[in-house]
Amino acid sequence: MSDLYDLYQEMILDHSKKPRNRGSVEDATNQAHGHNPLCGDKIRVTVVLEGGVVKDLRFEGDGCAISTASASLMTESVKGRSREEVDRIFSTFHALVTGQKPDVPAEELGKLAVFSGVSEFPMRVKCATLSWHTLQAALDDASDPVSTE
Amino acid sequence: MSTGVRKEFDVSAIRAEFPALSRSVYGKPLVYLDNAATSQKPRCVIDAITRYYEEINSNVHRGVHKLSQDATHAYEGARETMQRFINARSPKEVIWVRGTTEAVNLVAQTYGRSHVGAGDAVVITAMEHHSNIVPWQMLCEEKGAELRVAPMNEAGELDLEGYQALLTDEVKIVAAPHVSNALGTVNPVQRMIALAHERGIPVLLDGAQAAPHLEVDVQDLDCDFYTVSGHKMFGPTGIGVLYGKEALLDGMPPWHGGGDMIRSVTFEKTEYNDLPHKFEAGTPNIADAIGLAVAADYMTKLGLDRIAKWEHELLAYGTELLSGLEGLKIIGTAAEKASVISFLIDGIHPHDAGTVLDREGIAIRVGHHCAQPVMDFYGIPATSRASMAFYNTREDLDALAAGIVKVQELFG
Ligand SMILES: Cc1ncc(COP(=O)(O)O)c(C=O)c1O
Numbered sequence: 001m002s003d004l005y006d007l008y009q010e011m012i013l014d015h016s017k018k019p020r021n022r023g024s025v026e027d028a029t030n031q032a033h034g035h036n037p038l039c040g041d042k043i044r045v046t047v048v049l050e051g052g053v054v055k056d057l058r059f060e061g062d063g064c065a066i067s068t069a070s071a072s073l074m075t076e077s078v079k080g081r082s083r084e085e086v087d088r089i090f091s092t093f094h095a096l097v098t099g100q101k102p103d104v105p106a107e108e109l110g111k112l113a114v115f116s117g118v119s120e121f122p123m124r125v126k127c128a129t130l131s132w133h134t135l136q137a138a139l140d141d142a143s144d145p146v147s148t149e
Numbered sequence: 150m151s152t153g154v155r156k157e158f159d160v161s162a163i164r165a166e167f168p169a170l171s172r173s174v175y176g177k178p179l180v181y182l183d184n185a186a187t188s189q190k191p192r193c194v195i196d197a198i199t200r201y202y203e204e205i206n207s208n209v210h211r212g213v214h215k216l217s218q219d220a221t222h223a224y225e226g227a228r229e230t231m232q233r234f235i236n237a238r239s240p241k242e243v244i245w246v247r248g249t250t251e252a253v254n255l256v257a258q259t260y261g262r263s264h265v266g267a268g269d270a271v272v273i274t275a276m277e278h279h280s281n282i283v284p285w286q287m288l289c290e291e292k293g294a295e296l297r298v299a300p301m302n303e304a305g306e307l308d309l310e311g312y313q314a315l316l317t318d319e320v321k322i323v324a325a326p327h328v329s330n331a332l333g334t335v336n337p338v339q340r341m342i343a344l345a346h347e348r349g350i351p352v353l354l355d356g357a358q359a360a361p362h363l364e365v366d367v368q369d370l371d372c373d374f375y376t377v378s379g380h381k382m383f384g385p386t387g388i389g390v391l392y393g394k395e396a397l398l399d400g401m402p403p404w405h406g407g408g409d410m411i412r413s414v415t416f417e418k419t420e421y422n423d424l425p426h427k428f429e430a431g432t433p434n435i436a437d438a439i440g441l442a443v444a445a446d447y448m449t450k451l452g453l454d455r456i457a458k459w460e461h462e463l464l465a466y467g468t469e470l471l472s473g474l475e476g477l478k479i480i481g482t483a484a485e486k487a488s489v490i491s492f493l494i495d496g497i498h499p500h501d502a503g504t505v506l507d508r509e510g511i512a513i514r515v516g517h518h519c520a521q522p523v524m525d526f527y528g529i530p531a532t533s534r535a536s537m538a539f540y541n542t543r544e545d546l547d548a549l550a551a552g553i554v555k556v557q558e559l560f561g
Binding site for chain 2: 003064
């Protein structure tokens with residue numbers, strides 16, 4: 001069971017049960033839908049982007065514990081960040097959950113480092129990255145929904 | 150082979166014939182409850198495939214040499230075994246395909262394209278696997294025809310009156326599952342076929358989930374087409390059977406063109422081969438056809454009636470066990486069911502449940518089971534599904550129930 005506790009760390013369980021920044025922001029400038037066909041999870045991310053900075057964002061939709069916690073922790077970690085910073089955090093996060101060596105020390109990810117256990121569960125990587133792909137689509141203002149497949 | 154008629158249905162002796170069942174997963178004994186996705190294979194099937202490659206491997210229907218004759222004999226003998234297994238009238242009615250998906254596509258692309266026109270309709274049901282939706286959708290889109298969906302009730306039972314109401318003059322074919330993979334429902338197919346035949350409409354039955362569990366008699370059913378996936382009935386992957394009534398198959402245009410499906414070819418004109426070869430272009434999957442016949446014989450020796458009886462016991466036991474767990478809801482509660490239990494655990498996503506159970510060595514399926522419209526019907530993204538075969542035991546279900554309690558503890 002030890003791998004399981006690495007995957008479902010306390011903070012992940014907490015965020016999955018009590019997600020932060022759930023719902024949609026009023027006056028959103030950007031938004032996108034995401035879909036993980038494998039587990040049927042759907043998510044929508046709404047963002048207020050001002051001068052290239054994420055002023056506010058929220059997410060809505062139901063998903064598994066990993067995807068819900070990931071969306072919740074993502075909203076906390078990117079608020080106030082520039083587009084470039086968001087991209088850098090995601091690429092570091094992506095490396096972490098896929099078991100590659102991140103370019104920057106994992107500590108710089110802050111709370112997001114709790115997702116390190118995902119790398120032992122390749123089937124769950126898409127759950128952890130769905131919200132991030134959706135956020136990127138929102139920042140690109142893509143009109144087509146993103147899909148993890 | 151040690152599978153002669155036994156007095157008792159000796160599950161532990163049967164399990165010993167399936168090598169994969171004795172392996173462990175993450176240090177725990179494997180509890181394999183994902184049989185609706187694919188079944189494990191008995192030693193005799195694995196050996197038959199190996200023996201084919203070691204001893205008689207060669208191409209069929211074209212060699213004068215010994216190996217080719219032996220391979221052709223084994224391959225056509227396998228067809229006759231499958232003919233007996235589903236009780237078709239003639240081996241000409243048994244077409245080798247890769248599985249149910251290919252079988253449905255074959256019928257949609259040949260019978261369908263030559264009989265369904267603009268303004269016509271095709272009837273399917275609310276509990277289809279995607280492979281009995283998409284080929285018909287493609288056909289209807291191409292022809293400007295209508296795809297009608299027969300309704301079901303909350304229990305996952307077909308609404309026969311609703312079905313009957315759809316059977317108007319426009320309908321050119323009905324395609325329905327004998328047994329639903331997502332819910333386990335056994336459909337009242339005899340009644341459905343009779344109602345369609347009253348109006349002269351042919352019926353295709355998707356038998357992917359029926360053949361592993363119940364005796365299939367295509368003459369008794371009087372269905373016009375029937376599909377079997379070998380890998381779900383303890384045979385190899387990549388092989389299956391399309392049954393069709395000879396008169397219908399005879400009247401259908403061929404599908405794939407190539408070698409073996411022809412009698413003579415000039416650049417001006419090709420004469421097609423007789424049934425069943427007309428629908429079997431190219432070098433076939435010889436080894437797996439032979440393996441599938443061995444699987445069918447294995448099931449016949451175990452006894453289809455005894456298989457069904459044991460699986461009913463497992464289904465009843467599992468249903469009672471799981472319904473007794475707090476916060477667990479079974480999806481699909483038809484009166485007539487095969488040994489499939491789809492369920493939801495309160496507040497816990499199936500994907501999380503599946504991951505935790507996996508680490509306990511318990512293999513179940515989580516997701517939409519290639520039946521997204523069924524999930525939409527219940528307004529859920531996914532379910533967890535335990536599906537049993539005759540080699541499963543009450544202990545397997547006990548392990549599942551204990552695993553679910555662990556899932557609830559972790560996420561509680
Ligand atoms: C009811 C049903 N129909 C069709 C299929 C498709 O069968 P195959 O993938 O073997 O072609 C399946 C398999 O998942 C099934 O359960």
